[in-house]
Amino acid sequence: MRRLEAMEARPYPIILTSDFSRLKAAINEVACPSAIMIITDTHVGHLYLATVKEELGEGIPVYDYAFKAGETSKHLGTITEIYNALLAVHMDRSGLIIALGGGVVGDIAGFVASSYMRGIPFIQIPTTIVAQNDSSMGGKVGVDYLDHKNMVGAFYNPKLVYTNIRTLGTLPEREFISGLAEVLKHALIKNKAFYDYLLKEKDKILQQDDRSLIEMTYTSCKAKCEVVEEDAKELGLRKILNFGHTIGHALETESHFNLLHGECVAYGMVMSAYISYGRGYIEASHLKDVESLCRAYKLLAPFGEYDIHSLLQHILYDKKKAYGKVSFILLQAIGQACIKNDVTQEEIEEAILYVRKTCQ
Ligand SMILES: O=C(O)C(=O)C[C@@H](O)[C@H](O)[C@H](O)COP(=O)(O)O
Numbered sequence: 611m612r613r614l615e616a617m618e619a620r621p622y623p624i625i626l627t628s629d630f631s632r633l634k635a636a637i638n639e640v641a642c643p644s645a646i647m648i649i650t651d652t653h654v655g656h657l658y659l660a661t662v663k664e665e666l667g668e669g670i671p672v673y674d675y676a677f678k679a680g681e682t683s684k685h686l687g688t689i690t691e692i693y694n695a696l697l698a699v700h701m702d703r704s705g706l707i708i709a710l711g712g713g714v715v716g717d718i719a720g721f722v723a724s725s726y727m728r729g730i731p732f733i734q735i736p737t738t739i740v741a742q743n744d745s746s747m748g749g750k751v752g753v754d755y756l757d758h759k760n761m762v763g764a765f766y767n768p769k770l771v772y773t774n775i776r777t778l779g780t781l782p783e784r785e786f787i788s789g790l791a792e793v794l795k796h797a798l799i800k801n802k803a804f805y806d807y808l809l810k811e812k813d814k815i816l817q818q819d820d821r822s823l824i825e826m827t828y829t830s831c832k833a834k835c836e837v838v839e840e841d842a843k844e845l846g847l848r849k850i851l852n853f854g855h856t857i858g859h860a861l862e863t864e865s866h867f868n869l870l871h872g873e874c875v876a877y878g879m880v881m882s883a884y885i886s887y888g889r890g891y892i893e894a895s896h897l898k899d900v901e902s903l904c905r906a907y908k909l910l911a912p913f914g915e916y917d918i919h920s921l922l923q924h925i926l927y928d929k930k931k932a933y934g935k936v937s938f939i940l941l942q943a944i945g946q947a948c949i950k951n952d953v954t955q956e957e958i959e960e961a962i963l964y965v966r967k968t969c970q
Pocket residue numbers: 744745748750759760792844848851852855
């Protein structure tokens with residue numbers, strides 16, 4: 611017998627800055643493409659496509675494809691339309707895909723990159739809080755399928771993440787706030803000092819002070835990267851990044867995506883904290899700490915009259931189910947999470963009722 615070790619993960623840089631001036635140099639460090647296809651959506655394309663194209667200059671052909679903005683575009687139909695656009699310009703494996711936009715754009719463009727010609731390089735230019743602090747790194751790409759969020763996809767890393775935090779200036783306030791839920795999540799599951807920082811810096815962060823945003827994004831990305839480095843394919847530890855998401859995804863579906871991802875994750879985090887408290891893993895004061903952090907960032911608006919039975923059905927169909935059991939991420943302290951697969955229906959129902967009562 612002979613054996614060798616295959617190294618799957620390759621490091622990639624994450625640049626955090628406040629303009630696009632270093633973009634071309636950053637791309638040149640990681641790729642030497644024959645052509646570029648910028649994939650964006652109608653909204654972000656209108657705002658930043660021209661600037662990004664200008665930064666890329668004229669040396670190589672740069673094409674673009676914009677799909678209709680929003681989660682409703684995140685399906686296989688959009689993927690095939692983009693394959694057609696790539697074929698139409700004869701994009702081959704020496705080409706490069708750029709994802710310019712938020713999480714939906716990154717997930718779609720990344721999935722196209724992972725599958726077109728069995729994979730061509732791509733880079734992420736995230737323009738939303740969720741994308742800059744979460745979805746642009748870690749390699750999860752894909753689309754929704756039928757009623758199920760992110761049901762079809764792959765793990766496929768970008769060659770580079772280039773973050774210009776000033777793009778947040780054009781983000782609607784509701785999306786900015788909602789996206790912060792993922793940042794709060796990183797503090798709650800991984801880093802108590804970051805939790806303290808977020809409380810202390812809340813005004814500057816909410817006012818989008820450059821330095822505070824870059825510092826926040828750096829710490830948030832670092833927390834995520836440390837987890838992903840240990841478990842890229844989500845076989846164990848990486849599941850903690852799903853804190854608040856098991857119920858959050860169900861709520862997103864149940865609200866027909868009228869609630870934003872982060873808004874649902876915030877409710878989900880409080881529900882998970884409530885279950886943790888119910889089990890005696892954390893003190894009542896920790897549950898209140900989770901709520902206070904969310905409220906400090908204007909999350910946890912009054913909770914709608916969602917049908918509990920229907921929510922439970924979505925949760926039971928969670929794609930993370932393994933051996934018939936749904937994994938839940940609970941807290942053991944602020945900054946420390948654990949993975950449990952024995953959470954009962956009763957615990958979930960009680961947690962939903964708790965949030966209904968507390969968020970009025
Ligand atoms: O990167 C991860 O792993 C996460 O779970 C991060 C989540 O915040 C993110 O919403 C992710 O897209 C969820 O992925 P999914 O596998 O739960 O669909």
